[in-house]
Amino acid sequence: MSAPHAEQIISGYLARLEQALSVLPPARRGELVDDVRSHISEARRGLADESDADLLNILDKLGDPADIAADARDRLGPQPKPVAAIPLGLLEIAAIVAMVLVWPAGIALAWLSSAWSQRDKLVATVLIPAAVFGLAMLPGVASPTHWWVLVVFLFVTPVVWSIGAIYLAIRLYQTRLGSPNTKARSGDRAGVLEIAAILLTPLFWPVGVILLWTSWAWNTRDKLIGSILPPGGYFGVAVLLVILRTLNGGSCTATSDSFGTVTSSCTTYGPPHWVQLAIVLVLLALPLCSATYLAVRLRGARLLKPALAS
Amino acid sequence: MPADGLVTQMRKGALEYCVLALLVGRSRYAFELIEGLASTGMLTSEGTIYPLLSRLRRDGLVDTEWRESTDGPPRRYYRLTADGKRALRAFRDEWAGFRTAVDAVLEKGGTL
Numbered sequence: 001m002s003a004p005h006a007e008q009i010i011s012g013y014l015a016r017l018e019q020a021l022s023v024l025p026p027a028r029r030g031e032l033v034d035d036v037r038s039h040i041s042e043a044r045r046g047l048a049d050e051s052d053a054d055l056l057n058i059l060d061k062l063g064d065p066a067d068i069a070a071d072a073r074d075r076l077g078p079q080p081k082p083v084a085a086i087p088l089g090l091l092e093i094a095a096i097v098a099m100v101l102v103w104p105a106g107i108a109l110a111w112l113s114s115a116w117s118q119r120d121k122l123v124a125t126v127l128i129p130a131a132v133f134g135l136a137m138l139p140g141v142a143s144p145t146h147w148w149v150l151v152v153f154l155f156v157t158p159v160v161w162s163i164g165a166i167y168l169a170i171r172l173y174q175t176r177l178g179s180p181n182t183k184a185r186s187g188d189r190a191g192v193l194e195i196a197a198i199l200l201t202p203l204f205w206p207v208g209v210i211l212l213w214t215s216w217a218w219n220t221r222d223k224l225i226g227s228i229l230p231p232g233g234y235f236g237v238a239v240l241l242v243i244l245r246t247l248n249g250g251s252c253t254a255t256s257d258s259f260g261t262v263t264s265s266c267t268t269y270g271p272p273h274w275v276q277l278a279i280v281l282v283l284l285a286l287p288l289c290s291a292t293y294l295a296v297r298l299r300g301a302r303l304l305k306p307a308l309a310s
Numbered sequence: 311m312p313a314d315g316l317v318t319q320m321r322k323g324a325l326e327y328c329v330l331a332l333l334v335g336r337s338r339y340a341f342e343l344i345e346g347l348a349s350t351g352m353l354t355s356e357g358t359i360y361p362l363l364s365r366l367r368r369d370g371l372v373d374t375e376w377r378e379s380t381d382g383p384p385r386r387y388y389r390l391t392a393d394g395k396r397a398l399r400a401f402r403d404e405w406a407g408f409r410t411a412v413d414a415v416l417e418k419g420g421t422l
Binding site: 031032036039063065 | 322340341354355356357358360361362363364365368381382383385386
């Protein structure tokens with residue numbers, strides 16, 4: 001039989017523990033509270049007929065929530081050493097850039113770095129093969145019959161191709177964001193990194209996007225907008241122009257019937273000229289728009305800083 | 311007393327290896343580990359075993375497995391990993407040397 005105030009005593013204790021553990025990441029906190037909760041029920045199992053005093057004794061032996069929390073902070077809290085060990089060195093930048101340019105080399109470099117967890121490395125390794133496979137499975141991609149399939153394909157390809165690099169860059173950013181070492185954040189400064197990111201995002205998209213994510217200057221929303229708006233950048237535009245040109249050739253087939261009459265039929269599946277023009281214009285404008293957006297946001301962040309400080 | 315902090319730290323550090331030592335040969339659940347440590351006086355509040363176990367798991371020195379129990383909900387069992395065995399072995403050697411060295415000096419000093 002439960003003690004008269006069992007519910008009250010136990011939930012009060014667990015609430016105090018949870019409160020005291022608030023400095024820990026939610027997952028660890030939840031795990032510890034669960035552990036302690038099952039400890040209490042395990043201890044209660046040994047009691048034939050429990051009283052409130054029995055429960056209080058169990059909790060006394062468990063210890064003051066503040067003591068458990070202090071111990072947990074010591075053992076599990078953010079440790080200065082791994083934080084200092086999260087590098088953003090040449091190796092990491094080289095790994096991310098190589099992911100786009102020479103995929104196997106990028107993977108190899110990523111595995112050499114200690115900046116990512118095993119899981120992140122695994123994900124990054126399988127992302128591109130998985131994405132390419134997924135893309136190839138899409139209906140109509142293998143033998144496109146409509147010009148718009150190709151246009152969509154063209155938009156998606158650079159994203160797919162850089163997906164591993166983008167993933168690694170995002171994870172690196174998140175890890176550094178999670179580190180309490182706020183001194184490393186020079187969020188309000190327009191450094192070389194930020195300028196390079198703005199310039200390279202429209203010109204050579206994958207590299208620009210990676211720089212964008214490694215900077216502190218923008219928030220996650222800005223970074224997403226900057227990454228997704230100009231897929232491929234002007235490099236993508238150039239590829240699109242080449243593809244549109246080949247498409248316009250179309251194909252002709254000639255058949256002759258038994259009377260020797262030759263009928264030829266031609267199919268062109270290129271888009272109408274005005275559509276092509278519109279696509280090219282949009283593609284030329286988009287990277288410029290997002291670069292401008294990033295620049296404006298950077299300036300906004302810098303202007304806002306003194307206002308917040310005062 | 312400055313030595314007080316040192317003793318606390320030593321006890322805390324050694325406790326990890328005591329837990330590893332209790333796991334040699336068979337896996338145990340937290341409650342059993344607490345019982346195993348009760349006589350040592352090293353575990354002043356039982357609840358601190360949980361951050362310790364979490365830490366050991368994070369460091370890959372133990373892994374865990376849920377097992378059904380005959381008289382209640384499943385229990386999480388802790389088991390020594392290869393890394394855990396290696397760490398324990400290294401600590402045993404280190405500890406033996408340390409103990410001998412400190413004992414030798416303390417005894418040479420004579421009784422107060």
